[in-house]
Amino acid sequence: MDVTTLLIILLLGAFATYFSGDKWAPKVALLFSLTAFAGAICLLSQYNLGNEISYSKLWIAKPKIYFALQADGLALAMVLLTTALTPIIIFSSFGNTYKNSKAFYALIVFMSFAMSGTFLASDGLLYYIFWELSLIPIYFIALIWGNGDAEERKKAVVKFFIYTLAGSLFMLIAFVYLFQKAGSFLISDLTALNLSSSEQFWIFMAFFLAYAIKIPLIPFHTWQAKVYQKAPTVGTMLLAGIMLKMGLYSVIRWQLPIAPLAAKEYMYVFIGLGIAGVIYGSIVALKQKDLKKLLAYSSMAHVGLIAAGAYTLTLDGLRGAVLQMIAHGFVVVGLFFVAEIIFRRYETRKIAEMGGIRAQSPKFTSMFMILVLASVALPSTFNFVGEFTVLYSLSQVNVWFAILGGTTIILGAYYMLKMFQHIMLGETNAKLFADVTFNEGLALVVVIAVLFFFGLYPKPIMELITPSLENILTQINRFN
């Protein structure tokens, strides 16, 4: 078994979901996404046994384009994240009904396929195709099944679409340029190039535009909050939980190894940009009135820190970034699900219209509290492992970076606890709030279990990703 099997399962799953009809679509989608997760676990065990699971075949002879999928520990970790979150996301939507649900669920599975492909592709053009392919399902999911005023939603979603597409085009140009130099799109060829530092600069910047918009880094984040707010929660989860990690992953996989000189030269600028996002995002989050928008800005703050870690170009920074990417993926899916659970009962996302929920729903309260704590990186949660490692790596570059980036632990606690207080505490709300259903509880418990398990025992993930990151570091340092 190699990685193509996994992609085939997901692609088949998308079609099967569509053709199973509206009634069965959710269950079929869940089944295929779970199968894909099982497949990813199989791949992991194969990989750990030392079996070859990568795949490469010449796709187009002229120009030389390979259908190349490379599954090293890093890519596998991201694929595991994607295939683990997808069934959780699908399962979490079982309390809702969607019109034309066969298309809805087919698009989710298809998106999972495209994102997995993005993480695995080791040929630049193939990667680019997967990268753009993943945009299409989320575009439709947000546009068709989103909420709020249709016109306003369309505006936000179209802006997002054009914006990310425009950014990606620069990446494509960079790839074309690289292809001329190397004669192929294969990452192994691209990282072997001897580019001058000015070439590296332009390539770095072209990649940067694509990634900075996707992640998003300040000041390229302005599409984010509105789209998170307008998209259906499932879409928001896909975006925040997995899709924005494509940008962060690509920084580590493509941008840094291909243009390391530029990365070193302007390291402080990019670390600074990441940290600026941490502070800015946290402060903006403080006064948000819409729960999903608050979580969007919180997400922006977290990914800013992850990006800062990656741009330190140290093993600790990269490792912390990847750990935090995974941890953030789980916690943010959990938190958006919390927003959805509240919406199912109160039909609002305005924090001012909530309050006094705690007395009515002890289970929900505990799970929400735990997610809040994980989000603010309480030690013994997975998020602490990532945040600690990233902040440590920042302190090695310059202790001020760690102090400024570390304000996240103060500001994060501020806006998250304030939000929790206004939503959950206070006099019992006059409106009835039923405690979580079995299905809702199950989804949250799974997320929480993952967060605690890897918070206490992150070793398996560290061991999985470290060799790949060391290889990437060797490539980054090849000009020294």
Add this chain to the structure above:
Amino acid sequence: MDTNLVLVLLLAPFLGFLFNVFLGKKAGKNVVGIVGTLSVAVSFVITLYLFANASQEPVVINLFDWISIQRFDISFGFLIDQLSILWLLFVTGIGSLIHLYSISYMHDDEKMHSFFAYLNLFIFFMIALVIGSNLLMMFIGWEGVGLCSYLLIGFWYKNQNFNDAAKKAFIMNRIGDLGFLIGIFIVGSLFNTLDFTSLRTTIESAKDVSDLWIAIAALALFIGATGKSAQLPLYTWLPDAMAGPTPVSALIHAATMVTAGIFMLTRLNFLFDMAPSVQNIIAIVGACTALVAATIALVQNDIKKVLAYSTVSQLGLMFLALGLGAYEVAVFHVITHAFFKACLFLGSGSVIHGLHGEQDMRKMGGLKKAMPITFITMLIASLAIAGIFPLAGFWSKDEILMTAFNHSNNKALWVVGSIASIMTAFYMFRLIYLTFFNSFRGTEEQKHHLHESPSLITVPLIILAILSFVGGAISLPGHSWLNDYLAPLFTKVAHEEHTLGSTEYMLMAIATIGALIGIGIAYKKYLKDNTIPSEDAEITGLSKVLYNKYYVDEIYDSVFVKPINLLSDLFREHVEKSLSALVFGLGKVTNEIAIQGKKAHNGSVGFYLFAFVIGVIVILTYLFLQQFFI
């Protein structure tokens, strides 16, 4: 030492927590109370066993590698040595008593099972903090107890003021925690380990390590300590924390959690000894905190607020000792303070219980007849904290003042410490006289119901009062069991024990006279003249400044909280929009074009998808054709 034993010690309260969370409501209040208390008592018994059988050498138990940094691994491990055992003794010991007390105190609360769950969880994290084998393990406990403090301050969550207090405590602690983390980072990069035992040997043999960075690390760690142990400038959360149920104030906000900063500094004594400049800062901060908090306590009318400021002040004295390098003296005061302050808080709880929630001393008075046990135990504890011979506080406070006196020719620290102590005697007896003497000032209804608390409440009080009485025996001048016990921890030869010369007797005399003066003034004003503190509106002049705590909360509010909220509004309403426009590169003209363009396409997705596909095709074609021309 048996690893399993240590695990049981740690996990017993955690199991209690799980039981109370999942089964507590069904099991009923009595079971909740018994399970909650027993789970802590188990830890206490194991601690006693460890105490009796401990070897001189520290025992390290590493369970597994937790977090890996490129240059070192951080293990999930425990360190059992004299310091951790000592702390465990009073954490689990006083913890058991306060659990016992809470069975009665919280019995009428519908969420008693959550209360015991949180309290158990607190003990679990506190044990983790104390037995962590490295800085990061300590940090788990450190933040964990902060979490429990948050949960328990906001226990009555329907009151948003209490929730505000809880949130404030968590956030202020996190400011300190950032300092702690920065300290951990610097220590890690200087010495490539966070392990206490290896740190000690590494630091002792380190040669080329910059003094400046050691000092910065020590300072950062001390900032962490100021958060958890409520020192200047991060102390304002502790008085607000009194919003929590009184057993919480006794356990967390007086006897155990707030001593975590002192524990940390003592644990890292070898590091702080290498940063004398930081030690000076610690001593000065400690002395200032002791004085500032004592002055505020002089005029507070809420019985718990008096005790809260008193705690801040006493913690200040402990930091004064730490800053002078007298770790064993600080630890001594931690222990005696745990006895008498827990007793005082529990006593105040008994009073509040008796008066059905009244906390204002202006509405108390004359309770000594109705509540004799509460009165006598609180009186003993007050005498102890005031430093009256031969009670526990006399010995420990005296040690601190003597250390300050002998430390250098500059007697300022000693003077400040002494003044704070005189004030302590005054405000404590102000509390005693206002609460227990003269006639009752509450309602007839309350008067009718006045009663002594049940034995679940009075027994812990009596035990703590006895400990407050005799606790000084563990470290008598010249015959200090404590100093001998802790000696292996310190790299510097333990301070020569004070031999009792004429200077020492004189200092003792001065301290005692000072305390008596403080008590005397309180006696004259509140017993003899029967003065009742004036209503809030009538307080003027200096008292008003003190009563309003020097307006520090207001200052913090206008310097930090309000600006950051204003900034948030500014960002949300204006900067976001400008950034959006800026990044989109849409000046006015292009914006117009965009709007027109959008109208023309009617926002058609199809078009954009089409453009994308066309673009890809064009590029592919270009690449393809290019092959033939190169």
